[in-house]
Amino acid sequence: MKMTKQEYKKLIEKKTPNSPLLKDVCLAFLIGGLICIIGQLICDGIMRLGSDKENASLLTSVTMVFFGALLTGLGLYDRIAKFAGAGTIVPITGFANSVVSPAMEFKSEGLVLGLAAKMFVIAGPVIVYGVLSSVAAGIIYYILSLL
Numbered sequence: 813m814k815m816t817k818q819e820y821k822k823l824i825e826k827k828t829p830n831s832p833l834l835k836d837v838c839l840a841f842l843i844g845g846l847i848c849i850i851g852q853l854i855c856d857g858i859m860r861l862g863s864d865k866e867n868a869s870l871l872t873s874v875t876m877v878f879f880g881a882l883l884t885g886l887g888l889y890d891r892i893a894k895f896a897g898a899g900t901i902v903p904i905t906g907f908a909n910s911v912v913s914p915a916m917e918f919k920s921e922g923l924v925l926g927l928a929a930k931m932f933v934i935a936g937p938v939i940v941y942g943v944l945s946s947v948a949a950g951i952i953y954y955i956l957s958l959l
Contacts, residue, residue, distance in 0.1 A: 836897050843896030847903040851876050873904055880908030885916065911935045 815823070854875050858868040880903075883889040889909050893900040900906055914933045932939065 839895065840897045840899035842899065843892070844899030844902050847876075847900070847905055851903070876904045877908040880905030881912045884909045884912040907935060907938070910938075 851872055855868050855872040858871050859865060863871065880889065883892070883905070889900065889905070890913075893909070900909070911932065
C-alpha cells in the first residue's frame with residue numbers, strides 16, 4: 813500500500829489522541845514545582861545542620877540525583893512521569909532518570925556492553941555539549957577580561 817506524505821500525515825493525525833494541553837501544563841507545573849520544593853526542603857535541612865549554602869546546594873543536587881535514580885530503579889519514576897509529563901523532565905531528577913533508564917534496559921547484555929555502554933546514551937550528549945559550552949563560555953569570558 814503506497815501512501816503520499818499528506819495521506820500518511822492525515823492517518824497519523826487521526827490515530828494520535830488529542831492531549832488535554834491545559835491539564836498537561838498544569839500537572840507539569842505542579843509536579844515539577846513539587847520536586848523543586850522537595851529539593852529546597854532538603855537544602856534548608858542540610859543548612860540547618862550547620863552546612864554553608866554552597867555545600868548544602870552540592871549535597872542537595874547529589875541527593876536529588878540519588879532519589880531520581882532510586883525511583884527509576886524501583887520503577888516509580890516512570891509512573892510519576894506518565895502522570896506529570898514534562899514536570900519530571902526539567903528538574904535534576906529527570907537527568908538521573910535519563911541515565912538510569914537505558915542502563916536498566918540493557919543490563920541483560922552485561923556490565924560493560926550493556927550497563928556501562930548504554931548508561932550515557934541519552935545523557936551523554938547533554939554532558940558533552942554542557943562541557944563544550946562551558947569551555948566556550950570560559951574562553952569568551954577570558955578574552956573579554958583581557959579587553
